[in-house]
Amino acid sequence: MTDSNAIHAAQDLFVATPDGPRLLGSRCATCRAPYFPASEACHNPDCQHSDIQPAHFGPNGTLWSVTLQNYPPPPPVVAPEPYRPYAVGLVDLEADGIRVIGRLQVEDPESVPVGGPVEMVIASLGHQEDGQEVVSWQFKPC
Ligand SMILES: [Zn+2]
Incomplete structure (x- = not known):
């Protein structure tokens, strides 16, 4: 559980919804290309008409790759002393067509x-x- 007054590590990248957390991205309504963070234009060279709409991504995915954060990251992350390495994953959000780090x-x-x-x-x-x-958004095995 987190403090309801907690600061988001990054603004406009994620939101808590009644159905759980979601990433705030965008999707082209013409070619369905997903973007996270949100893009104001479609970057698909085959797309005939950029039509970007807001989109929510997540919450379910598959852990595609993992690495260790072996040194304290910069703010806004607050690293407790003594520092303990933690796992960072590249997660495939198959239903959304994107991979994100968390x-x-x-x-x-x-x-x-x-x-x-x-x-x-x-x-x-x-x-x-x-x-x-x-x-911030994070992932846990389920
Ligand atoms: Zn497009």
Whole structure:
């Protein structure tokens, strides 16, 4: 559970909905090309008419690849001391036609089930010095 007053690590990239978290992207209504972050124009060279509409992506996907964040990332992430490496996944959101990167919520970053199902959650990245919680989208095995 996250603080309802928590700061989003990035503005206009994700939202909590009654059906769970979603990424805020866009999709071309002509050729169906998805964009995350949202694009104002279609970049498909075969598309005859750019018609960009807002789109929500997620929450279900498949873990396509994983790596370890072996050093503290820059703000807005708040790295606790002592720093513990964590897993970062490239997640295939098959239903949306995109792959996105997100932190993985797993106890042991060395034993992440690549190829397994994951779901998007909004979770804490830590607390700033002023006590304000910072949150972002993340993925957890399901
Ligand atoms: Zn298009």
